[in-house]
Amino acid sequence: MKVRPYSEVDVFSSEPYRGNALAVVHDADGLSTEEMQRFATWTNLSETTFLLAPSSPEADYRVRIFTAIEELPFAGHPTLGTAKAWLDAGGSPRLDGTVIQECAAGLIPIRVAEDQLAFEAPPLTRYEPVDEPLVQRIAEILGIPRVNILDASWLVNGPRWIGVRLSSAQEVLSLQPDRAKAGDLEIGVVGPHESTEETQVEVRAFVGGDPVWEDPVTGSLNAGLARWLTDTAVATAPYAASQGTVLGRQGRVHISLSDGKIWVGGQVTGCVEGTVRL
Incomplete structure (x- = not known):
């Protein structure tokens, strides 16, 4: 085991503890998928994310996103919450005013403006009427x-x-x-x-x-x-x-x-x- 920085943030609310909580494990390189899933299950939050070194030269960081039962290629409140945790920990985006997140769904731009963050929605991979x-x-x-x-x-x-x-x-x-x-x-x-x-x-x-x-x-x-x-x-x-x-x-x-x-x-x-x- 290794001691790693850890944070929890509240997403989508102007008042703390009235939005959606997110757990963020920083410096998570070296953890296995099984270890990440076990910890995400233990936190019992909607999602837990793990900050990793990017593999894309365009990205500021890479993230893996887990619910209590599975890994997701993308999720919204973890995207904003992880960006906030990364910035609060001293992260500095390569592009002024925009964080580039790498996740399984690709590169996600996140705008940073005053007291609000916003992500560009990725394309829908299934978008059709329900039977x-x-x-x-x-x-x-x-x-x-x-x-x-x-x-x-x-x-x-x-x-x-x-x-x-x-x-x-x-x-x-x-x-x-x-x-x-x-x-x-x-x-x-x-x-x-x-x-x-x-x-x-x-x-x-x-x-x-x-x-x-x-x-x-x-x-x-x-x-x-x-x-x-x-x-x-x-x-x-x-x-x-x-x-x-x-x-x-x-x-x-x-x-x-x-x-x-x-x-x-x-x-x-x-x-x-x-x-x-x-």
């Missing part, structure tokens, strides 16, 4: 009539999200899904707020088969939803999404569109600094 039998199953999982689902689309960008659109934020907040029926499906639900609200949409994320059944705030899902909602003219960027409300969180995800590219941003706060023996 009707699966939509009916999702309605049963969510405990709502099939007619309440206005639309559904695969939004795979690392995690295997299925986006589900309801008619209102209140419908989203009222959901009481049946975890036992979800299997390994990853379901993201979105509905619009009234025009007087601070945020334009409410989002909830349900991850079947994962110890963290409802994810507090989810960058990858919001990236996929943004692509889908703007492509179908349901939403216009820029807009803000709220997530984690029913969990007592105050997640705020800021979506913008530049040259056809989706950017997903939010505030990140460092909360824990220390060491870990791995």
Whole structure:
């Protein structure tokens, strides 16, 4: 075992401990996949990341991203959280104002501006309507009539999200899904707020088969939803999404569109600094 720098950050909230926590192991070169997965399972957070030396000359660092049960090629809140942890530990980006992260999904640019970070959403690797039998199953999982689902689309960008659109934020907040029926499906639900609200949409994320059944705030899902909602003219960027409300969180995800590219941003706060023996 080796003593390595360790940090925990809170992602997508202006108030510490009201967003989504991320564990970050620094100087993780030399750890095996099995050791990383074991530690990620032990932290029992939505994700744990491991900072490594980059293999690409364009990247500032390389990261591996683990849930409690598997490794992901990409995830949103770990991308912003890892960048913040790297910067706080003294990292200096090669490009002024932009961190380049290397992960299994490729190189991910991350803008650093004042008190907010934003990543460029990677392309969706599966982006198509959901078959009707699966939509009916999702309605049963969510405990709502099939007619309440206005639309559904695969939004795979690392995690295997299925986006589900309801008619209102209140419908989203009222959901009481049946975890036992979800299997390994990853379901993201979105509905619009009234025009007087601070945020334009409410989002909830349900991850079947994962110890963290409802994810507090989810960058990858919001990236996929943004692509889908703007492509179908349901939403216009820029807009803000709220997530984690029913969990007592105050997640705020800021979506913008530049040259056809989706950017997903939010505030990140460092909360824990220390060491870990791995």
